[in-house]
Amino acid sequence: MVLRPGIMSRIPTAMPETSRAFDRESEGYAARWDGSLIVPFWRARVLSRVLARTRPGGRIADLGLGTGSDARCLLAAGFGVAGIDASEGMVAAARSHGVDARFGRVEEASARLGGGFDTALCNFGVLNCLTTVSALSALARELALLVRPGGTAVLVWMSRHCPADTTARLLRLQRPRRGRLSAQVSGVRIPIAWWSARDVQRVLEHDFSVVSLEAVGLLDPPPDVGGRPGRRTAFEPWIAQLPGLRRLGDHTLMVLERRP
Numbered sequence: 001m002v003l004r005p006g007i008m009s010r011i012p013t014a015m016p017e018t019s020r021a022f023d024r025e026s027e028g029y030a031a032r033w034d035g036s037l038i039v040p041f042w043r044a045r046v047l048s049r050v051l052a053r054t055r056p057g058g059r060i061a062d063l064g065l066g067t068g069s070d071a072r073c074l075l076a077a078g079f080g081v082a083g084i085d086a087s088e089g090m091v092a093a094a095r096s097h098g099v100d101a102r103f104g105r106v107e108e109a110s111a112r113l114g115g116g117f118d119t120a121l122c123n124f125g126v127l128n129c130l131t132t133v134s135a136l137s138a139l140a141r142e143l144a145l146l147v148r149p150g151g152t153a154v155l156v157w158m159s160r161h162c163p164a165d166t167t168a169r170l171l172r173l174q175r176p177r178r179g180r181l182s183a184q185v186s187g188v189r190i191p192i193a194w195w196s197a198r199d200v201q202r203v204l205e206h207d208f209s210v211v212s213l214e215a216v217g218l219l220d221p222p223p224d225v226g227g228r229p230g231r232r233t234a235f236e237p238w239i240a241q242l243p244g245l246r247r248l249g250d251h252t253l254m255v256l257e258r259r260p
Helices: 016-025 027-032 039-053 067-078 090-098 105-113 132-145 163-171 197-204 232-241
Strands: 058-062 081-085 100-103 115-123 147-158 182-185 188-191 208-216 251-258
Touching: 016 147, 039 115, 039 147, 039 208, 058 105, 058 132, 067 081, 081 090, 081 105, 081 208, 090 100, 100 105, 105 132, 105 208, 105 251, 132 147, 132 208, 147 208, 163 232, 182 251, 197 208, 197 251
Parallel strands: 058 081, 058 115, 081 100, 115 147
Antiparallel strands: 147 251, 182 188, 208 251
């Protein structure tokens, strides 16, 4: 999910007007987001972490799956995938591509999907729509119910600070978006939150331990301000986990292991 004008999706929420906004956003979303030049490289980074931590043929839960782009890649790789999204339009789009997609909020994931998953994926900013600690804690409880002991959770959310994004916007004489407390989706303004890695770790630490933390989009700005792959894209993985840099990407990527 990306929360930007024209390139936004997959926000699980209990607000009907927000769900309707994402129903409208589902039309053409895949072409706008997946069709960008830089996003396939970001997606490949995220899914490489999923593949490295999931046994061949294992079961993966996709929370906030949107149109099912991640799920389709994982299905093609031979994994069993079931996903959930709060937008009926997104669910319909995912189902049209053969994805086992269920309608519901991420806070209902275990009731909708069951448990015993090897891995749970929550990609591209779903966490930013959980705007209170209680909502984030509810997701943590669902992850503990979904993922088997020794299994993995892969979480990706928009970072509070991203110099590449801020610089690109200032050069275009645009106001930086980092720190804004709302985003507009198909004409509807919705609240968002900018969680730190420590915030996320704190609510998950009872059931999960952090395996790795890295930046995604550290050197390349997002697609709506001209992000495109180049030499710096290939170089980024070498420095994305450095302590001083891993919180400065367009997104933060955290891999966790379910405690026994």
